[in-house]
Amino acid sequence: MASTSFHANFVIVGGGISGVTCCQELSRIAGDSKIALVAGCGLLKGASNVVKLSRHLNMFEIVEQPLDSLNSSNTLVLSSKAKDLDVEGKKINLSDGSLLSFDKLCICTGARPKVLSSHPRVLSLRDTESAKYLQSRVKRARRVMVAGNGGIAMELVHEIRDCEVVWAVRDGHIGNAFFDEEAGRWMFPTLADRLVDELSSLNHLPLPQSVEDEASAARAESGVRERGSSLGPQWQTGAFGVDYRVQEPRIKAGLGTLKGSLSEASPVFVKFGCEVVSVEGNEQDQHGWPLMVSLSSGEIVGCDYLISAIGVVPNSELVKNSGVIALDANDAIVVGSDMASSVKHVFAAGDVCSVQLPPDSQDAGGGSSWFQMRLWSQAQQQGLWAAQCMLGNADPLRSPFDLFAHATYFFGYKVVLLGRYNGQALNHDSPSFKMLKREEAGKEFIRVILYEGKIEGAVLLGETDLEETFENLILNRLDVSFLGDRLLDPSLDLEDFFD
Secondary structure, eight states: OTTOEEEEEEEEEOOSHHHHHHHHHHHHHSTTOOEEEEESSSEEEEEEEEEEOSSSOEEEEEEEEEGGGGOBTTEEEEESOEEEEETTTTEEEETTSOEEEEEEEEEOOOEEEOOSOOOTTEEEOOSHHHHHHHHHHHTTOSEEEEEOOSHHHHHHHHHEESSEEEEEESSSSTTTTTOOHHHHHHHOHHHHTTBOSSOOOOTTSOOSSOHHHHHHHHHHHHHHHTSOSOOOSSHHHHHHOOOGGGHHHHHHTTOOSEEOSSTTOOOEEEEETOOEEEEEEOTTOTTSOSEEEEETTSOEEEESEEEEOSOEEEOOHHHHTSSSSOBOTTSOEEEOTTOBOSSTTEEEOGGGEEEOOOGGGGOTTTSOBOOOOOOHHHHHHHHHHHHHHHHTOOOGGGOGGGBOEEEEEETTEEEEEEESTTOTTSOTTSTTEEEEEEEETTTEEEEEEEETTEEEEEEEEESOOOHHHHHHHHHHTOBOGGGGGGGGOTTSOHHHHTO
């Protein structure tokens, strides 16, 4: 549709999970309205195998779909990129020369990985293609460094085998993005067997590939960076076809999906409390490391590759120069609980936005226990909610912002995080603050946060089947102080008790 004009009542920009979910919901409930989805890459990201665990919790997998999979009588997917936005004129110029006008717009352009360096040996995990590219690079490696402490970084460290791993962790314990130190220790029993106190001398081994090969790889990587939306949960399934629900036995057997060049050597050296400061190439030293990484601790560590997993940056370039759409300090589009930006006909959802709720709505003791993390579960919820808000028929009682709720799998363990699961925004020194725990190694870890006798949050690791029960207890604000430590007594049927 080069050099043509097109009008839609609702336009969504972005083919990731929030944009696709928003488009699907609008197509379902918007009747005869015209809907257009602008997708700048060749595939869409949709939710598949959705399992509803509770009102706020869904488990799902991300699947790649062809662009025409959403086309219908009232929906058109446009394979182009949004180039320029005229906010007041309600028009978007597309990269193919087309002009798209709209009544309401939802920006769902997601985020991109923060990049530590442009050096070709610095890699990131973005989509299925980049995961496979990463696999092809790591198989030649003697040592890789992983920078970051979120979900992707944790899974990478567990997946990499037959290779030394140096893990640069800014925090004081593993998994800080999701877990406190206690829960983190429970999650990583297999890692304990791999931890080492010092690095070995591997620089006598030949480099994994020549400078010329690496330059060719860099050109391939630049193409990879142009494709795809973000990588979904359980990325190993989409990229490598493994079952994320049974990873623990697989990893114990040494069957990681990212294998290096060393036979049966998978040590992990963790550097706590430090970050990557700089990266320098060292290709001319054919007997040393091709990459030298300087850490904030003052150390310089040599490696074959550095994998950057330190978070994301919102893709808000479309509105940065508008002058009328408010952005936060990280360049995310500021939206309220109705997903509307500072311009009321422009909405945003997913990683590109920053949801800012009224401060008093998040006070402990009755306020919302929701907070934003850039998670696929939240992206899906926001896309759905944005569609309803754009139509003006969103039910406040169905708002996704009254409870933080996230369910996923790490290393074969089911992980459910509810409310203020680590006591966020609560006074831990108050006599009203209490923490109850029940655990069994390799089977379950349950921890509940109570404040003034009411449950504020819960961490559920393993197949506990308690997520709906604790979600209801958090939302209903029931005083359970009379139970004391019996709250987590396995012989007490909480579901029946508070039915």
